[in-house]
Amino acid sequence: MNDILIQDTIAFFKKSYGTEPQKIVLSPGRINIIGEHIDYNDGYVLPAAIDKIICFAFEKSNANTSKIIAIDLDEEFEIDLNDPIELSEQVWTNYIRGVIRQLQIKGFQFEGFNCVFSSSIPVGSGLSSSAALECGFLFGVKELYNLDIKPVDIALMGQSAEHWVGINCGIMDQFSSVMGLENKVIKIDCRTLEYEYHDANFIDYSLILFDSNVKHALMTSAYNQRREQCEEGIAILKINFPEVKSFRDCTEEQVHSVKDKMSGDVFKRSLFVVKELKRVIQACEALDNGDIPTLGKLMFETHQGLSQDYEVSCPELDMIVDTLKTEEAVVGSRLMGGGFGGCTINLIKKGHEERIKAKISALYFDKFGIKLKIYDVKISNGTSLYKNS
The missing domain is CATH 3.30.70.890 (GHMP kinase, C-terminal domain)
Structure with a gap:
């Protein structure tokens, strides 16, 4: 399933920009095994990344402008990195605007890029497609411009981007999207951000x-x-x-x-x-x-x-x-x-x-x-x- 998604995303990129993408990023949704409604009570949660993903294709645009295409929505937008970043009525773009804003606030140096993305995460099903969008996009810019950002900071910056959009989420969604491991759940301490992996041996x-x-x-x-x-x-x-x-x-x-x-x-x-x-x-x-x-x-x-x-x-x-x-x-x-x-x-x-x-x-x-x-x-x-x- 994801193989087809990846190949279709790459093909769409080539058709849109006439070039091969420089970076392909896969960013997953998440489930939470147990530990519900306790992230905002200084609790522990037990999430895991899953095999439903957003696939991003990136290249440097060699300009200050960036163009981002959401394949599934058949929508796109351009942003000039020199302009102030403000919320838009085109809601999905705000998660990306929020990420770019976070990178700028933290003082990272980067230039424009072209990007397309497509998803196998069902939207509105509670599998955190917004966290996958924020963290995958941020990871792609980091890789494209070789920025020194630790994985946990990608999660925190993704969370801050979502807060800016107006959703006061805890850290679980972004953390599990970034830090997930195959066949492991992550016990996250929401007070300290300490975490540990536990085997999820669901073989039967x-x-x-x-x-x-x-x-x-x-x-x-x-x-x-x-x-x-x-x-x-x-x-x-x-x-x-x-x-x-x-x-x-x-x-x-x-x-x-x-x-x-x-x-x-x-x-x-x-x-x-x-x-x-x-x-x-x-x-x-x-x-x-x-x-x-x-x-x-x-x-x-x-x-x-x-x-x-x-x-x-x-x-x-x-x-x-x-x-x-x-x-x-x-x-x-x-x-x-x-x-x-x-x-x-x-x-x-x-x-x-x-x-x-x-x-x-x-x-x-x-x-x-x-x-x-x-x-x-x-x-x-x-x-x-x-x-x-």
Whole structure:
């Protein structure tokens, strides 16, 4: 699949500019195995890069102007590197403008370039196509002009570019897009940016995403509200337990002991965060032991928490997970991402994939009249140069 994408991108570049590209860059989307809604609570996350990618082709333009073509959108734009960089109504271009702005703010010296890109990452499915766009583009300019930028700084600059566009994301998406390794998950400490790799030995299992094909409008307002509720919860805990600096210092018992000092919602949000932090640690132990059924059990528990305590699920996602829970061949399933739509991430025993795909698709369509989208994914390497470039 990606081989065809790469060759088509190179061919489009040649047709557009009449030359061979100087650099080909592949930048992946990501999944998160477990650790949801705790990146902004000083928590740990467990993401991985996947084999859905954006392919970029680059050359120096030998001018101060740069031309960038989005093949899939059939759109393009030009930018003069001498002009002030401002937000545009052409939304996808803002991620690229943000990256160029970051490079300029950091004082890197580079000139114009020509670029085309195309993607196999489904947009709007929660697989972080924007992070792949930012980090792949930045990596390409770095390679083209031999800029001295460390991988972790590519991730941080990509995050800053996204903040400039107006999306207050954590570091997980960009970090996993840049730092991913084949068949490894990355445990990232969102407080310190320390990270470690754990084997993801899914040899007997398939990772399949079921895309609900819905996105409820609650997402943004609820996300901001959950952040505020967590801030209120940790503030109450700090007052009552001076040794507590963040939720990772808390026990479930401590949260229960101050229940009467919290609103019902703040209590539920706080309890979810403390439990989810523990689940990430347990998930790493399960992976290290090759114990995929235990990992799956933790994924089901996370979904229950996200649905009941954090209240960011929706009927469509709950239906998918509840149905899969009755299947012996499904060892784990949960909603992935912000919630209120998007994908579930599912671990299914090999040999049962097609039957389960057919069953859940039919049931889902019967209940909601919506076609389920299905993505088979493998854990792969982070942003890199294509070997032939």
